[in-house]
Amino acid sequence: MAEGAEKTKSSKRKKIALDPKLAEYRGIWVFIEQEEGIAHPVSWELLGRARYLATTLEVEVAAVVFGESQEKVEKITAEALSYGADKVYQVVDPALCDYRSDPYTDCLVNLVRKYKPEILLLGATALSRDLASSVATLLETGLTADCTELSIDVESRSLEATRPTFGGSLLCTILTLNYRPQMATARPGVLPIPTAEPGRKGIVIREQMQIDEEKILTKVLSFIPEPYKTAEKLSTAEVVVGGGRGLKQPGHFALLRELADLLGGEVGGTRPVVQAGWLEAERQIGQTGKTIRPKIYIAVGISGAIQHRVGIEKAGMIVAINSDPNAPIFDYADIGIVGDFLEIIPALIRVLKKRQSPKTELHAKDKPFEIELK
Numbered sequence: 001m002a003e004g005a006e007k008t009k010s011s012k013r014k015k016i017a018l019d020p021k022l023a024e025y026r027g028i029w030v031f032i033e034q035e036e037g038i039a040h041p042v043s044w045e046l047l048g049r050a051r052y053l054a055t056t057l058e059v060e061v062a063a064v065v066f067g068e069s070q071e072k073v074e075k076i077t078a079e080a081l082s083y084g085a086d087k088v089y090q091v092v093d094p095a096l097c098d099y100r101s102d103p104y105t106d107c108l109v110n111l112v113r114k115y116k117p118e119i120l121l122l123g124a125t126a127l128s129r130d131l132a133s134s135v136a137t138l139l140e141t142g143l144t145a146d147c148t149e150l151s152i153d154v155e156s157r158s159l160e161a162t163r164p165t166f167g168g169s170l171l172c173t174i175l176t177l178n179y180r181p182q183m184a185t186a187r188p189g190v191l192p193i194p195t196a197e198p199g200r201k202g203i204v205i206r207e208q209m210q211i212d213e214e215k216i217l218t219k220v221l222s223f224i225p226e227p228y229k230t231a232e233k234l235s236t237a238e239v240v241v242g243g244g245r246g247l248k249q250p251g252h253f254a255l256l257r258e259l260a261d262l263l264g265g266e267v268g269g270t271r272p273v274v275q276a277g278w279l280e281a282e283r284q285i286g287q288t289g290k291t292i293r294p295k296i297y298i299a300v301g302i303s304g305a306i307q308h309r310v311g312i313e314k315a316g317m318i319v320a321i322n323s324d325p326n327a328p329i330f331d332y333a334d335i336g337i338v339g340d341f342l343e344i345i346p347a348l349i350r351v352l353k354k355r356q357s358p359k360t361e362l363h364a365k366d367k368p369f370e371i372e373l374k
């Protein structure tokens, strides 16, 4: 794979002149992930960041949209333009109906070889991780996976792709200096979705590809959307109630679900509870799970390890409920409640149930509420 360079604060890298052949690569591309004609929100998050990076580099932002029908592709194209793309490259073919590595990789590699973008961004989802790795391998370029931050090193015009490393205890910034395009996948939920400008116009380029269905080894027998939807709901929920090993038994998640329902939110959890089979894998939050950015995150019986923290630090407010006053989560929670969740959560549920309109009332800053522990 490509040669990368880790950047440290103290190091002064020599300015490396880009191979003239690579200097002709220009522009930032975002691959728009879609299933059943619905784009994954991470695509819009990436377009927002691409616009920001493009301003520094003074280049255009392009979206790449694949699909089996012109109608579905046009709908996503309009969305991509509204979220900041200047240009959209479309490929429409029946073989691109459901995601399969072979045809998607061939189409994306062919487009990159023809139009030469300097940066290619994809979501760090199961689908796009698969695509990104096979595309990077065929293009013989560098890919930084699972990034939490993307910026530009102005001196070298290089993408600075930052990701957790050493089990999440450090962040490292990786630059692909001698290969193009520079590729990165970014975690869903870490970058904000920009405000859409419906009706925004741009250039649409329709590409024809020769795709031979007979040569594609994988056949899609059926499409099961539920895990994707669960993951998406967790990433976009305004309130998330997370449970950890402190819940002691899987049955106690019912309390968290009741609280989440009253607040119009979703339930997530730590890796140990997922590994213990108390919660579905799609609901794991953290370094090896989902990154979330709710307005309120309520962490119940969670110690607050760094691997969990990286998944929740974009939350607007973190409320921690833990019986140990020295739990690390209290170092970064906005509100800390020291106590047994078996007393605190039922008390919260009682208060919320008493309220006519619990969701609205809880958000009203001028109406604090009291909870009575029994």
Ligand SMILES: Cc1cc2nc3c(=O)[nH]c(=O)nc-3n(C[C@H](O)[C@H](O)[C@H](O)COP(=O)(O)OP(=O)(O)OC[C@H]3O[C@@H](n4cnc5c(N)ncnc54)[C@H](O)[C@@H]3O)c2cc1C
Binding pocket: 167, 243, 244, 245, 246, 247, 269, 270, 271, 272, 273, 284, 285, 286, 287, 288, 289, 300, 301, 302, 303, 304, 305, 306, 307, 308, 321, 322, 323, 324, 327, 339, 340, 341, 342
């Ligand atoms: C490579 C790697 C990747 C990882 N990825 C992830 C990841 O994506 N997500 C993740 O979460 N973890 C991840 N981990 C695991 C992580 O390091 C921690 O072990 C994990 O987050 C701890 O989970 P926990 O808080 O549920 O459990 P614990 O650390 O055991 O904490 C339980 C907490 O519950 C409290 N408690 C106990 N009883 C009560 C009670 N009655 N009321 C209130 N509080 C109570 C305790 O005081 C304690 O603080 C990863 C680890 C590695 C090595």
